[in-house]
Amino acid sequence: MLMLEDGSIDSDAIWEGDSLWTSLGDKQQLVKNSKSIMCSPIVFGVKKSLAQELGWIGKDVRMQDILSAAEDKRLRVLMTSASQSNSGASAYFGFLYAFAGNPDVLSSEHLEDPAVGEKVRRILDTLDRTSESSGWMRDHFLARYENYDAMFNYESHVLEMNQKLAASGREPLYIVYPAEGLGVADFPLSFVSKGSGDKAPLFRSLQDYLLSEPVQREFAAKGRRVGPLCDQVDPAIFRPEWGADAAHTLNSFKYPSEPVIRQALALYQTAFRKPSFTVYCLDYSASMKGKGREQLTQAMRTLLDQQQASKYLFQGAPNDVTIVLAFDDQIINANESGAWTVRGNNPEELERLLARIESQPTRNRTDIYRPAAVALSLMKEQGIGDRFPAIILMTDGQSNSGAGIGQLEQARAVTGLDSVPVFGITFGEADPAQLNSIAELTDGRVFDGTKDLVGAFRKAKGNN
Amino acid sequence: MLEDESWSPRAQSNRSAVARPKPSDGSRAAESVSEPRTNGWVFSLMALAFVSLVVLGLCSRPATTLRVVAGSGFSSFEPILKRWGEKNAVDVQVT
Numbered sequence: 001m002l003m004l005e006d007g008s009i010d011s012d013a014i015w016e017g018d019s020l021w022t023s024l025g026d027k028q029q030l031v032k033n034s035k036s037i038m039c040s041p042i043v044f045g046v047k048k049s050l051a052q053e054l055g056w057i058g059k060d061v062r063m064q065d066i067l068s069a070a071e072d073k074r075l076r077v078l079m080t081s082a083s084q085s086n087s088g089a090s091a092y093f094g095f096l097y098a099f100a101g102n103p104d105v106l107s108s109e110h111l112e113d114p115a116v117g118e119k120v121r122r123i124l125d126t127l128d129r130t131s132e133s134s135g136w137m138r139d140h141f142l143a144r145y146e147n148y149d150a151m152f153n154y155e156s157h158v159l160e161m162n163q164k165l166a167a168s169g170r171e172p173l174y175i176v177y178p179a180e181g182l183g184v185a186d187f188p189l190s191f192v193s194k195g196s197g198d199k200a201p202l203f204r205s206l207q208d209y210l211l212s213e214p215v216q217r218e219f220a221a222k223g224r225r226v227g228p229l230c231d232q233v234d235p236a237i238f239r240p241e242w243g244a245d246a247a248h249t250l251n252s253f254k255y256p257s258e259p260v261i262r263q264a265l266a267l268y269q270t271a272f273r274k275p276s277f278t279v280y281c282l283d284y285s286a287s288m289k290g291k292g293r294e295q296l297t298q299a300m301r302t303l304l305d306q307q308q309a310s311k312y313l314f315q316g317a318p319n320d321v322t323i324v325l326a327f328d329d330q331i332i333n334a335n336e337s338g339a340w341t342v343r344g345n346n347p348e349e350l351e352r353l354l355a356r357i358e359s360q361p362t363r364n365r366t367d368i369y370r371p372a373a374v375a376l377s378l379m380k381e382q383g384i385g386d387r388f389p390a391i392i393l394m395t396d397g398q399s400n401s402g403a404g405i406g407q408l409e410q411a412r413a414v415t416g417l418d419s420v421p422v423f424g425i426t427f428g429e430a431d432p433a434q435l436n437s438i439a440e441l442t443d444g445r446v447f448d449g450t451k452d453l454v455g456a457f458r459k460a461k462g463n464n
Numbered sequence: 465m466l467e468d469e470s471w472s473p474r475a476q477s478n479r480s481a482v483a484r485p486k487p488s489d490g491s492r493a494a495e496s497v498s499e500p501r502t503n504g505w506v507f508s509l510m511a512l513a514f515v516s517l518v519v520l521g522l523c524s525r526p527a528t529t530l531r532v533v534a535g536s537g538f539s540s541f542e543p544i545l546k547r548w549g550e551k552n553a554v555d556v557q558v559t
Contacts, residue, residue, distance in 0.1 A: 003533070009533070010531070011531040011532060011533040011559065012530050012531050012532065013530065013531070013532045013533070014532070014533045014534075015532055015533070015534040015535065015538055015541075016533075016534070016535045017535050017537065086535065087537075133537070134537050135537040135539065135540075154537070157537075199528075199530060202528065202530050202552070202554060203530065205548075205552060206530065206545070206548055206554075206556075209548045210544070210548075215544060218544065219541075222540065
């Protein structure tokens, strides 16, 4: 959306979750010949035994029912970020409509209604984990099936997950179509016209291919709804015992006007979402000198400068906690962590933190495990509270000093914070294997910042 | 192959300089007359082989690229896009 908005897009086609984002971003009218390739509604997938226990099988389930069950601690729920992911945004707009009493079109007045805000905040507060990727979230749920009970996600992702659960003899998820309706993703493929038009015939050929019968059948086999009315499904995966119901009339809300959408997303980021506790561990070893340090500063500016952050929907919230640890083979700012901590989203305080990041000189060798271990100690000391925790660890080198991953394992055991994910960002000569082992240990992920450090930081931050 | 320095104009001119007969006495004159002719055939054959390889390379490589920005949930569809690319000699780059 942003690349379309500022005209920096250098691709020939866009294939995304919902045509909403193209229409919001396409200020320069670059997008042509957009066609929906398939559909999938956003649903609530919940472990079947729990759905039975809650009396939800074959019944109309309202958003209030889900909120009550989650607040009663009967559900541990996953949902992607509404500001970074289409499925998260669709679920979030579903909450807004449901708690605003299902108006024909959502307005600013609904968003400013304290009763609506309070319920939306409450349902978001019940979430156990978030992410910027609905596919990753599905895979994470599958990998840690005992840790969670339900997720808001695409119907197709729930069905694909159920195939894998069935294959391994585990309990499937039951699909709940909330009575008030959630969004329906239409997955449009669009041509990006940049004047010459010489790729247009190729694009049309690709679009025709994706809409051809054999390929549509392939999409249906992966749990997508296909056909001109998105009402054709593959019965092999669309199983009624999983709650899948192709005949179910999909209640979908009408997205409001652009200003209301933007207001809703800004409110999500600054007022409604569960707050975050983020420790950035930034590599200031000697090899970061020069361009590395410049790019690091630019990346941090997009996240902490509130004006730039608002462009990417990364604004801080009043209860967020942000800490920066500067490291080489030691924690450079170990004795001044208070000065490198910002509680809340005061733009001036965040600006002062940025100034410290910018003026920090580079130094010696690299130890990537120590900062992650110290980050856990700081989290323990300050208290995570009811926040999404994350450690974002950026390095451009191989850890060549210190006691290795053992010190992180020890810190997890000592602090008891064994569910704090570490998101690694590679840059320069970083060793992905070292960061992967940390991500594996902590249920985090690794993002490649070698080509786009700013983008990698944005993806990592999208996880809390 | 195209980056092989031996085929750059600069390298070619160096090669000519090496092949050029040196001013010499009569006993070496016969050798120096036949050498360029042999080298000419060799060069012709090598040039022909090179041109054939380039043509073959161009024919087997996709004529054009199509860059597609896809959401993070589309990775399972990348093989379908690539398959269309192979059928149509298009290098589909998914980012």
